[in-house]
Amino acid sequence: MALLEVRDLSVVFERKGEQPFTAVDKVSFDVEPGQTVGLVGESGCGKSVTSLAIMGLLPRRGAKVSGSVRFEGANLLDLSDKEMRDRRGRDLGMVFQDPLTSLNPVIPIGLQVTEVLERHRDMPRKKAMVEAAELLDKVGIPDPTRRLSEYPHQLSGGMRQRALIAIALACRPRLLIADEPTTALDVTIQAQILALLKELVRDMGTALVMITHDLGVVAGLCDEVNVLYAGRVVEKAQRHELFGQPRHPYTYGLLSSIPRLDAPRGEKLVPIKGSVADNIPWTQGCAFAPRCPNALDVCVNVTPAQEDIGGGRLLRCHNPVRPEVAEEVTTA
């Protein structure tokens, strides 16, 4: 059994006088200890809502969550708020997309790290201070001992993001969900944080869910990738398979729209046309059809089912990219 088993996870937002909105639609994936699973897709596809649902952080009112989220067999969706709070401190860690709203503004950074060390790892204060400074150093915060006494507003945005990562690492969670943890950071710090996460997974056997729209991050970190489009997983594959042979036209489009170092000079990048505003509802056909270069009549009339195409791969598409064409986009 996997450490985390997400099955048919759905989140429907309900607002008075408005149509219910399905942000996450029957998403399923597993994460083993020491494994990194990616959730990838463009803005608004449901990445953050998926992670908040797993962590039990969506408002109880207005957000209907269904399916199951089993952690060591127990369904987290059945736990009370208090039970979930205990779990979040002990087993589940999260790096949020927005660091300002998730740090406590009135508590110095150092105390926010030492608190975790004292509470969850039973460290005496003095030892916790030393370890906190080490953690800040590890995530690339210069002059960490001095920074310990500073408040979140005294740090730059990138620093705050790093402090948040330090707090998540301090818990030594068995499952860590990182939601765009490096998007706001410059590339050298980004590389440093990714290396740190890799180390955590390798040395502590942490199960990592990596949420990103950056395929470079996926290439460097993820074992398995779930490509999300409009709340549904449209393609699931091991990283090498996905990069070597993307079969969903959306995945193919994502890969064609990133620069390649080995591409001939002057070769144009091909962006995906349109925006999510063009989507059709999944209940009618394929949500991506209006933007899809491969679309057929069937795509706007019949909802594509998820198919197992072998080799642990899942695909939701009526007219996938042919394997020989898919191989031309290989980047990793």
Ligand SMILES: Nc1ncnc2c1ncn2[C@@H]1O[C@H](COP(=O)(O)OP(=O)(O)OP(=O)(O)O)[C@@H](O)[C@H]1O
């Ligand atoms: N509390 C809420 N009430 C209603 N709709 C919401 C709520 N939170 C998110 N949504 C909607 O759910 C969809 C998915 O949002 P989500 O934040 O998961 O996107 P995302 O994939 O994380 O995007 P980004 O890459 O921009 O972070 C969006 O259309 C968003 O507007």
Ligand SMILES: [Mg+2]
């Ligand atoms: Mg998000």
